[in-house]
Amino acid sequence: MIKTESLCKRFGALTAVDRVSLHVEAGDIFGLVGPDGAGKTTLIRMICGLITPDSGSIDLRIPRQLASDKGFFGYMPQKFSLYGDLTVMENISFFGSMYGLSREVIRQRADQILQITNLINFKQSYADNLSGGMKQKLALTCALISRPALLVLDEPTFGVDPESRKEFWKILYRLNREGMTILVSTPYMDEAELCKKVGFMNNGKLAAVETPKQLKANYPYRILEVKATTREPEIFNHLEEVIDTNFYGDKYHVVVTDRTRAEEAILATLSRQGIQLLSLQEIPPSMEDVFVALAELEVM
Numbered sequence: 001m002i003k004t005e006s007l008c009k010r011f012g013a014l015t016a017v018d019r020v021s022l023h024v025e026a027g028d029i030f031g032l033v034g035p036d037g038a039g040k041t042t043l044i045r046m047i048c049g050l051i052t053p054d055s056g057s058i059d060l061r062i063p064r065q066l067a068s069d070k071g072f073f074g075y076m077p078q079k080f081s082l083y084g085d086l087t088v089m090e091n092i093s094f095f096g097s098m099y100g101l102s103r104e105v106i107r108q109r110a111d112q113i114l115q116i117t118n119l120i121n122f123k124q125s126y127a128d129n130l131s132g133g134m135k136q137k138l139a140l141t142c143a144l145i146s147r148p149a150l151l152v153l154d155e156p157t158f159g160v161d162p163e164s165r166k167e168f169w170k171i172l173y174r175l176n177r178e179g180m181t182i183l184v185s186t187p188y189m190d191e192a193e194l195c196k197k198v199g200f201m202n203n204g205k206l207a208a209v210e211t212p213k214q215l216k217a218n219y220p221y222r223i224l225e226v227k228a229t230t231r232e233p234e235i236f237n238h239l240e241e242v243i244d245t246n247f248y249g250d251k252y253h254v255v256v257t258d259r260t261r262a263e264e265a266i267l268a269t270l271s272r273q274g275i276q277l278l279s280l281q282e283i284p285p286s287m288e289d290v291f292v293a294l295a296e297l298e299v300m
């Protein structure tokens with residue numbers, strides 16, 4: 001549905017998007033994940049035709065079976081300009097009329113979409129009076145009014161509370177189940193887990209496009225969870241087998257190259273310093289672990 005080949009965008013000396021080749025297939029929930037400034041927004045803006053690439057190509061195609069009764073794509077930008085002094089329904093009508101939809105069609109569709117986005121009881125509320133999560137849902141409603149086959153969302157849940165984020169993702173899943181292809185950018189690693197496919201962006205480059213499961217399977221290190229009677233943060237960092245150590249709650253997550261040798265080295269370090277080991281076990285990597293490793297490897 002979306003195919004970009006070696007897409008580049010520079011702003012002066014900065015290469016914001018660097019030779020990105022991306023393939024989003026019909027039915028995907030494709031997550032563009034990466035830190036602030038990675039180039040996600042710039043890539044999305046090029047895909048939506050809002051800025052012109054310096055080089056490379058973009059091919060957007062809607063499969064024929066989806067194209068008949070659906071609009072092309074809906075776009076929910078990062079900074080959505082809702083009209084705060086208009087009501088929910090007035091905002092929707094405004095965006096619907098921009099798509100050339102009649103009043104009657106807007107009214108019918110708005111009711112259906114507002115049911116999905118759980119805003120049906122807020123039709124007459126002013127946008128300014130909605131909570132952050134509800135504003136994002138209104139932005140989504142407006143992006144859905146053309147009944148797009150492809151929905152493009154740029155950090156739709158940024159700054160939204162965890163409960164509203166969960167609810168927002170439930171809506172995305174429902175839309176996807178009903179046939180909508182979704183391209184979504186996010187800085188949140190837990191949201192990467194929810195995507196069918198994830199592309200990690202860093203410094204303008206796209207690395208490692210995989211399913212979350214495959215990304216974890218490709219993780220090059222092992223992680224040991226260690227609990228001991230110390231909280232000294234640097235205690236294992238000098239060990240040859242240790243790549244990185246982080247503290248979560250009351251436990252260390254020690255990223256290591258070789259499990260057996262690392263375990264021996266950790267036990268020896270603790271014993272030398274008279275520190276008691278309370279527990280030690282291997283744990284699977286999280287998406288965050290995967291992305292830290294990818295960022296360090298700078299794959300491409």
Ligand SMILES: Nc1ncnc2c1ncn2[C@@H]1O[C@H](COP(=O)(O)OP(=O)(O)OP(=O)(O)O)[C@@H](O)[C@H]1O
Pocket residue numbers: 011014016034035036037038039040041042043155187
């Ligand atoms: N119009 C512009 N002019 C100059 N630099 C820009 C412009 N747009 C983006 N950039 C720069 O390009 C880089 C990529 O920005 P972009 O917004 O695409 O990243 P992002 O991954 O979406 O991060 P964020 O979540 O902060 O928006 C950043 O260094 C940003 O400052």
